[in-house]
Amino acid sequence: MNKHNYARGLSLVLAVALSQFSLNTNANEGSKTLRSPSEITEKAEAGSWRNVDPENLLRMELDTGTAWIELAPQFAPEHVSNIKVLARDGFYDGLSVYRFVEGFVAQGGDASNEKAIKNGKRTLKSERFTKQPLAFTELGFKDVFAEQTGFVDGFAAAQNKQGESWMVHCPGAFAMARNNPVDSGGTEFYVVLGHAPRYLDRNVTVFGRVIDGMSAFQSLQRKKNEQDKEFNPIRSLKVASDLDKTEQKHWQMMKTDSADFKELILSRAKRPEAWFVEQPGVVDVCGVAIPVREKPKVQ
Incomplete structure (x- = not known):
């Protein structure tokens, strides 16, 4: 391999590595901001x-x-x-x-x-x-x-x-x-x-x-x-x-087409709570409990 090809190859490897690092960093940042299932349910918008x-x-x-x-x-x-x-x-x-x-x-x-x-x-x-x-x-x-x-x-x-x-x-x-x-x-x-x-x-x-x-x-x-x-x-x-x-x-019932519920699906898969040392990264349809509550009384 000549110098030019070597340099191009090295640049390509570095570019891929930096790109992967960026993706992993973004994924980690995303997981840090992902709310727990209980927090999503507790703070869900009224329209959800x-x-x-x-x-x-x-x-x-x-x-x-x-x-x-x-x-x-x-x-x-x-x-x-x-x-x-x-x-x-x-x-x-x-x-x-x-x-x-x-x-x-x-x-x-x-x-x-x-x-x-x-x-x-x-x-x-x-x-x-x-x-x-x-x-x-x-x-x-x-x-x-x-x-x-x-x-x-x-x-x-x-x-x-x-x-x-x-x-x-x-x-x-x-x-x-x-x-x-x-x-x-x-x-x-x-x-x-x-x-x-x-x-x-x-x-x-x-x-x-x-x-x-x-x-x-x-x-x-x-x-x-x-x-x-x-x-x-x-x-x-x-x-x-x-x-x-x-x-x-x-x-x-929480609307299952709402943004809050879609986040709940991801949260059930990734389990961002501090207790989890292993995150499954997946969830089945029965593993996402659909939140239900009594209708809040109008003050």
Whole structure:
């Protein structure tokens, strides 16, 4: 190699090294200014929150506590409509959460399949995915089960190249149980309790999620004893908009297309808190808890 070529080669190596140093420096500077998930949630702008529509909100009363479940008509309008009809008819009152699988699901409804239905339907055509165009906030990291994961209006979701979208089985997901026939579900719901069973995605209709009161499901009895007169009874299931004003709670969800939430995704991946000595640099869709709060009272 002659002097000129050597000099050009050395200059190129130095340029690349300086460029890499600059990128690393910028990345480090960025990580230093990245807020923790708790700080992002605490200081989120007022415009980063949306009000939960009480018409698409269920209140379930169990002996172990109260759970609030937001429904997702943009994914499964028929399932949402049907469960509201059933709730308004009092169908679930007096039934039970009859199946509890540790770390998996709690399943409830009419185990006998014999309770009379007034106005709702016992079975529905599956709404395992929708082809309706939805505003989708991409997670930005690869997923094992789907081509793309992200969030739609505060719900963890996935999409494929065919334009199909569906809700995924993150903890708290509210879905419709079924038998082997794909369209055999309609009244029996389940709530995901533990680690996300993503292999169930697209096999059933997920049409909501528990936004408050997961402890009520986690505290249910595991097995029925002979002396038990009742087993995990459902005292009532009501649509929140039908509740008396003294019973209502007003919830807000962080908008998943907001700048605050997009920073939250990055913060969950990079974990800027001082406690972390190893930052994963990635996160899956169920690893980003979507913040929920009671609506602040106007002073």
